[in-house]
Amino acid sequence: MTEKVLFLNQKFDRPATLEEYRENGGYGALALALEKYAPGQVCDLVAESGLRGRGGAGFPTGRKWLSFAGRKQGPRYVVPNTDEMEPGTFKDRVLVNCDPHLVLEGIILAAYAIQADQGIFFIRPSYEQDAQLIEGELNRAREAGYLGKNILGSDFSFDIEVHRSAGRYICGEASAQVRAIQGYRPNPRKMPGLHLTERGLWDQPTLVNNAETLACIPAIVSRGPQWFKKIARTPSGAGTKLFCVSGRVVRPGCYELPMGTPLREIIEQEAGGMLPGSEFKACLPGGASTRFLPKKQWEVPMDFESLKKIGHQLGTSSIIVFDHNTCLVAATINLLNFFVRESCGWCTPCRDGLPFMRHLLLEIEHGRGKEEYIPMLRSMAGQMRHAYCAFAPGAAEPVLGLLEYFEDEVREHLSRGKCPCRFSDAGGGFRRKQCLT
Amino acid sequence: MPYLIIDNRHIQVPRGTTVIDAAERLGIMIPRFCYLKVLGAVGACRMCAVMFEAGPVKGLQMSCMVQAADGMRVSTTHPEAVAFRRQIIEWLMINHPHDCPVCDEGGHCLLQDETISGGHSRRRYTGAKRTYPDQDLGPLVQHEMNRCIQCYRCVRFYQEYAGYRDLGVMGIASRIYYGRFSDGALESPFSGNLIDICPTGVYTDRPSRFLARRWDLQRADSICLHCSLGCNTVAGAHYRAVIRQESRENVRVNGSFICDRGRYGHAYANLAERPRQSRLDGEPAGWREAAREAAARLKRIAAAAGHSAIAVLGSARNSLETQIMLRYLSHHAQWRPPRFFVNGSEARSTAAVVARLDSRLAAGLPDLEEADFLLAVGVDPVNDAPMLALAMRQAARKGAKIVVLDPRPVELPFAFDLLSAGLGDLPAALAVLVKTAVSQAGTDGCEAQEKAFLAALPGRVPDEKLQGQLGQAGGWLAASRRPAIICGSAIAGPELAGLAADLALLLQTGKTPSRLFYLLPGPNAFGAGLLQRGSRYFPSLLQDIEKGGVRALLVVENDPFFRYPDQDRLHSALGKLELLMVLDYLPSRAARAAHIFLPGATVFEAGGSFINNCGLLQYAAPVHEGGIPLAQVSGGSHPPRAHAPAPGSEKCPSAYEALLFLANELAIRPPTMDASPWSLLPEDFPGQAELLAHPYPTDGLQLLPRLSEAESLQTPVNLPTSGPAAGALTVLRVEQTFGSEELSCYAEPLRQLAGPPLALLHGADADRAGVRDGEQLCFEIGGEKVELALQVTNRMAPGQLIIPHHYALGRAACRLPAVVAQAELRGLTGQDSPDLPQAITES
Amino acid sequence: MLPEEIRHRLETRIAASAHPRELVVDVMYELQNHYGFLNDVALREVAELLQLTPLEVEELATFYDFIYRRPVGRFVLHVCDGVVCWMFEEQSALDYICKLLGVAPGETTPDGQFTVLPTVCVGYCDHAPAMLINGKLYGPLTPEFIDRTLEELRSISCDLVLCR
Structure with missing residues (x-):
């Protein structure tokens, strides 16, 4: 039985209550930290644990927190990022619905560690039910003395409010999220040499962390960074990870497993393998902004470094599984549709380059492709890495994966003059294309 | 100072310089669309990518987003960088229409240039182009959104830099749209800069639309004459008409931008009714014939009544050369010394400024941008000198506290504190504010004289609320490090100018070394101020004309009727003259009344030097020969086919040349006929030696003395602290951005933006008088009606009736009373008995 | 007002x-x-x-997709077109709903009841294909499930507003 850090109190049909959370030691880490640890020590613990951000970029969490030392005084903010708009990703929804107070305790600990005054829980509109859940639990936490003035009798005060977003994928990008909260157009903003941890919300030091990242904190504080680090199955990993498995598997869902669990194991054991009649063709290992990963690589341990070594990214560790019947050109067009529509419109590669790439793929898919489109696509996808933020490079990843591992399939579109798939019954009453070959 | 290598060339640049700017210093223009030095770097277009081959930054990076650092080796021609930039161009061009042949930007389009130089010539994108509807953005700027490449320059200038909030970016992704919420004229008086900064043809100059390619324009560096700031422009003429002006960068004056009054105010030079024909006693005459006859009459008058029977009136819009010649001529002909101002208060204010401003005190617009506290007194920046507001906004963006002390409902594109004080209370209020600051900051550095001056300053104003505000603002001033006082001249008199200098000096002795910035009444008021020394003011001249002591008046580029309060008196006085000779390019009333009229040349034809409000002498080059625009000669046919010179179409001599001719006829000969005007300067004129060595310094010549010789810290006595008697309203005539200034008010596009003639009244006064916002005030003066839309606001000082000058108001508006009784207002709206106030004479 | x-x-x-x-x-x-x-x-x-x-x-x-500058129906159907849902129905769920309601994507039924909007991944991939109705998640969608759900909604008289 693997250690649970995040799903310790999972009830499956409803969220764990405050009482249930406390029975299992909930808020003990907060009490411990307030009593025993200076804020800087909490940062050190997190740094020692090897925890890396769960939002996609995998930045070492402790390093981010430690950078607050010496930042200007005045209000500081923590922004738990629950925008979660990466296609295929639903772990934060499941997490919040499983154990809301675990997330809250993580936020409060983070706030204590960087001495923040205010937390702003950023939630996407399709999670409105979760926003309401959180607002209710915030009240309970406040009544219980975990939030507000002088938390648990200490001289640390902190409170959290919910910010409802009105949509758009780009709001998940930290600097865009900060602008969204302030009521400005959420274009990412970079200033040379200036990070959000120095000038974020209202020009004050601001910590933006993914909700899952923050939910790891209570365990790190209460059970120690070494314990946390050792849960992982690979030396380069740390802790557990929520893996969202979706697509053509028997049991799609969100599974907590040690960092470094092999991809095949997640798909075959946790998710129950492929649907009857489906064969694994490829998956996106970390959401829509990662490369198609072919079967020959599916033994890879799922952690940041192991995937990086073979040219992939962990991303949000949302495993989207495609079967042998899926046209990956069409799948890539679907993914690009998403990115084209959600581009904030700030920089040229993203705003104008992605529609160009989508156009080339559409031409290929509809049998009007030309040989020269393949090098064009490869070149444009490569140029995306010089875009303003990580959005366009992410959008280019599936295209790069398509060309790297499935160029034959693309060429088949060219040689046949049409997509080699045809529409058929997809099960569930809908029809879908199926590959002829 | 980082030391780096760009394209194998070494350069050292100040810390904080971006790589794109460092390259520009080497003459390497890295392609860019979104980057503009004044707006800062945002890295949106990704066009300025270069390869960082060695140093702290590696790989392909945007040169606008990286600051130069030691050890950097940068290649702008690296194949990867070139390929990436070419790719950016291709992406930008997928939606750009191929309408260059009908686009006014064609020929000076950055997108066109970069597309060619980037080598993008074959279209690979076969999809449809996205299209947009355009908006009507008003008479100045034409909108063509299909051409947009989404560089964000416009919205960043409009909102962030200039602070206006009606143009922005809407939508998302590849559908983003720059525009207004709905059709309508842009609210910013700086909107024309969108045309200059847009890298393609989304915003083009509307009045000159489809008139000419930029390469077909006769272009030259010019100076804006529509206020005293002396902003730099490039003027462009085509077919004998000045059709377009652009901003010209000058970091000592206007930086990169100009206001719309300056950009579009040039229509006076092309007017169909511009006088082009010399006249002798009302009859057309040859120019030389008229000038010779003038000389003959002047000789006769001098012989009969003495040389002092001849007087000269120049203006604050004369070039310095003209002013010098006027002074030289009147000096050598032993006429009366020249006057330059019809308004006595303007003359005395200018005299005070010229006497007091020195390089210790003087701040320029760039200094104001760096200030951390600005106190503007008697100034309504957007209406008086718009670019001043833009400079103040830059200070505000950097965190400066800004306080405006003025009777008007001043509005500015940034957060500031408006301290409403009646016109008469301004000096006392200013004194109270500064006294508070000096007292708080401590008087350690002050000597006895300064302490005595400080003690003599009033400590209170009667208005309790204002007193509180002054105290608070005084605290801000005391806490500031780089404060500046901005002092206007349009409504307040010379006392305020002198007091402002004294107070700035007082602050300089203490811990808050304040600088000083004056506005002056006219583009070369400073020159007039330097040259009017020893002359008395126009009102006394008028008396002498009436008494018969003056029999001839030579008026050069001035119209005494323009705003003179007692038009009838002026008319009858001028009617007594044996000779009224007028030289001007405006169709003025004085020009029509002249016995001898000589058509003048505008700055676009004659060029000339002008000294701005900060004492900076700048040269405007002639742009074209002038003459009647072909569009008028050929009756508007396109293309114009009638090219033959029409009457009056030959080049008008400049006022300087005309006066030189006159001097010659009067046997007053300069050393040589082609002598530099600077050789005619009076001995005591500042900067003479430099001017003789370098006649037309390209970036201006600062003429201010290091230390003013004027007596400073003259203890103020009896600073008035009360307005008019209870129940009376002081009528305040003020400028507005568009439609009031003497030259630009002829420009039709600006007239469209001027709005209707207004009268502004405080809410309390309106209540007492029983009048309401939106009602029409109608003065009937000498059979003429002056109709004003009443606007009631509480953002102004009570006790005033503020009436902006307006092109549409007739001559009668000059004769509006100086004081109106509150009780009369209701009658003026036509509701009660029409008990009209009498027009009163000059104050 | x-x-x-x-x-x-x-x-x-x-x-x-x-x-x-x-x-x-x-x-x-x-x-x-x-x-x-x-x-x-x-x-x-x-x-x-x-x-x-x-x-x-x-x-x-105009930036946000959950702010509507044009009229919408009583129920806004955000039909997910994320890659996971696409894998199961390749837009046929959207097509089905549009056909059922007689509208094109982005349109509102003449009775003002329903607006159909294709939308990005709604984060319900474990129940794909999915949609969002006034902020509430529905899935996995089948033609029968859609028929039943829309029929139920028609009969609801109160406003069901979580987040339109």
Whole structure:
């Protein structure tokens, strides 16, 4: 039985209550930290644990927190990022619905560690039910003395409010999220040499962390960074990870497993393998902004470094599984549709380059492709890495994966003059294309 | 100072310089669309990518987003960088229409240039182009959104830099749209800069639309004459008409931008009714014939009544050369010394400024941008000198506290504190504010004289609320490090100018070394101020004309009727003259009344030097020969086919040349006929030696003395602290951005933006008088009606009736009373008995 | 016109906020829910409440996909077209719903009941294919499930507003 850090109190049909959370030691880490640890020590613990951000970029969490030392005084903010708009990703929804107070305790600990005054829980509109859940639990936490003035009798005060977003994928990008909260157009903003941890919300030091990242904190504080680090199955990993498995598997869902669990194991054991009649063709290992990963690589341990070594990214560790019947050109067009529509419109590669790439793929898919489109696509996808933020490079990843591992399939579109798939019954009453070959 | 290598060339640049700017210093223009030095770097277009081959930054990076650092080796021609930039161009061009042949930007389009130089010539994108509807953005700027490449320059200038909030970016992704919420004229008086900064043809100059390619324009560096700031422009003429002006960068004056009054105010030079024909006693005459006859009459008058029977009136819009010649001529002909101002208060204010401003005190617009506290007194920046507001906004963006002390409902594109004080209370209020600051900051550095001056300053104003505000603002001033006082001249008199200098000096002795910035009444008021020394003011001249002591008046580029309060008196006085000779390019009333009229040349034809409000002498080059625009000669046919010179179409001599001719006829000969005007300067004129060595310094010549010789810290006595008697309203005539200034008010596009003639009244006064916002005030003066839309606001000082000058108001508006009784207002709206106030004479 | 009760509540919140602009999305939502969509009147009221210009509100309103500048029905169906849902139905769920309701994507049924909007991944991939109706998640979609759900919604008389 693997250690649970995040799903310790999972009830499956409803969220764990405050009482249930406390029975299992909930808020003990907060009490411990307030009593025993200076804020800087909490940062050190997190740094020692090897925890890396769960939002996609995998930045070492402790390093981010430690950078607050010496930042200007005045209000500081923590922004738990629950925008979660990466296609295929639903772990934060499941997490919040499983154990809301675990997330809250993580936020409060983070706030204590960087001495923040205010937390702003950023939630996407399709999670409105979760926003309401959180607002209710915030009240309970406040009544219980975990939030507000002088938390648990200490001289640390902190409170959290919910910010409802009105949509758009780009709001998940930290600097865009900060602008969204302030009521400005959420274009990412970079200033040379200036990070959000120095000038974020209202020009004050601001910590933006993914909700899952923050939910790891209570365990790190209460059970120690070494314990946390050792849960992982690979030396380069740390802790557990929520893996969202979706697509053509028997049991799609969100599974907590040690960092470094092999991809095949997640798909075959946790998710129950492929649907009857489906064969694994490829998956996106970390959401829509990662490369198609072919079967020959599916033994890879799922952690940041192991995937990086073979040219992939962990991303949000949302495993989207495609079967042998899926046209990956069409799948890539679907993914690009998403990115084209959600581009904030700030920089040229993203705003104008992605529609160009989508156009080339559409031409290929509809049998009007030309040989020269393949090098064009490869070149444009490569140029995306010089875009303003990580959005366009992410959008280019599936295209790069398509060309790297499935160029034959693309060429088949060219040689046949049409997509080699045809529409058929997809099960569930809908029809879908199926590959002829 | 980082030391780096760009394209194998070494350069050292100040810390904080971006790589794109460092390259520009080497003459390497890295392609860019979104980057503009004044707006800062945002890295949106990704066009300025270069390869960082060695140093702290590696790989392909945007040169606008990286600051130069030691050890950097940068290649702008690296194949990867070139390929990436070419790719950016291709992406930008997928939606750009191929309408260059009908686009006014064609020929000076950055997108066109970069597309060619980037080598993008074959279209690979076969999809449809996205299209947009355009908006009507008003008479100045034409909108063509299909051409947009989404560089964000416009919205960043409009909102962030200039602070206006009606143009922005809407939508998302590849559908983003720059525009207004709905059709309508842009609210910013700086909107024309969108045309200059847009890298393609989304915003083009509307009045000159489809008139000419930029390469077909006769272009030259010019100076804006529509206020005293002396902003730099490039003027462009085509077919004998000045059709377009652009901003010209000058970091000592206007930086990169100009206001719309300056950009579009040039229509006076092309007017169909511009006088082009010399006249002798009302009859057309040859120019030389008229000038010779003038000389003959002047000789006769001098012989009969003495040389002092001849007087000269120049203006604050004369070039310095003209002013010098006027002074030289009147000096050598032993006429009366020249006057330059019809308004006595303007003359005395200018005299005070010229006497007091020195390089210790003087701040320029760039200094104001760096200030951390600005106190503007008697100034309504957007209406008086718009670019001043833009400079103040830059200070505000950097965190400066800004306080405006003025009777008007001043509005500015940034957060500031408006301290409403009646016109008469301004000096006392200013004194109270500064006294508070000096007292708080401590008087350690002050000597006895300064302490005595400080003690003599009033400590209170009667208005309790204002007193509180002054105290608070005084605290801000005391806490500031780089404060500046901005002092206007349009409504307040010379006392305020002198007091402002004294107070700035007082602050300089203490811990808050304040600088000083004056506005002056006219583009070369400073020159007039330097040259009017020893002359008395126009009102006394008028008396002498009436008494018969003056029999001839030579008026050069001035119209005494323009705003003179007692038009009838002026008319009858001028009617007594044996000779009224007028030289001007405006169709003025004085020009029509002249016995001898000589058509003048505008700055676009004659060029000339002008000294701005900060004492900076700048040269405007002639742009074209002038003459009647072909569009008028050929009756508007396109293309114009009638090219033959029409009457009056030959080049008008400049006022300087005309006066030189006159001097010659009067046997007053300069050393040589082609002598530099600077050789005619009076001995005591500042900067003479430099001017003789370098006649037309390209970036201006600062003429201010290091230390003013004027007596400073003259203890103020009896600073008035009360307005008019209870129940009376002081009528305040003020400028507005568009439609009031003497030259630009002829420009039709600006007239469209001027709005209707207004009268502004405080809410309390309106209540007492029983009048309401939106009602029409109608003065009937000498059979003429002056109709004003009443606007009631509480953002102004009570006790005033503020009436902006307006092109549409007739001559009668000059004769509006100086004081109106509150009780009369209701009658003026036509509701009660029409008990009209009498027009009163000059104050 | 905005009812006094809503205006008062918003004004109180705005007055209590250190950064009123932070509330702009909330205020847009509030007025949108009151008017059914963020019409020009509502947009100007948002601007007035927050001392913004209409343009500044429009800059935001046109950015976000959950702010509607055009009328929508009583129920807004956000049909997910994320890659996971696509894998199961390749747009045929959207096609089915549109055909069932007789509208094109983006349109509202003539009776003002339903608006169909294709939308990005709604985060319900473990129940794909999925959609969002007024902020509530529905899935996995089948033709029968869609028939049943829409039929149920038609009979609901009260407003079911989580987040349109």
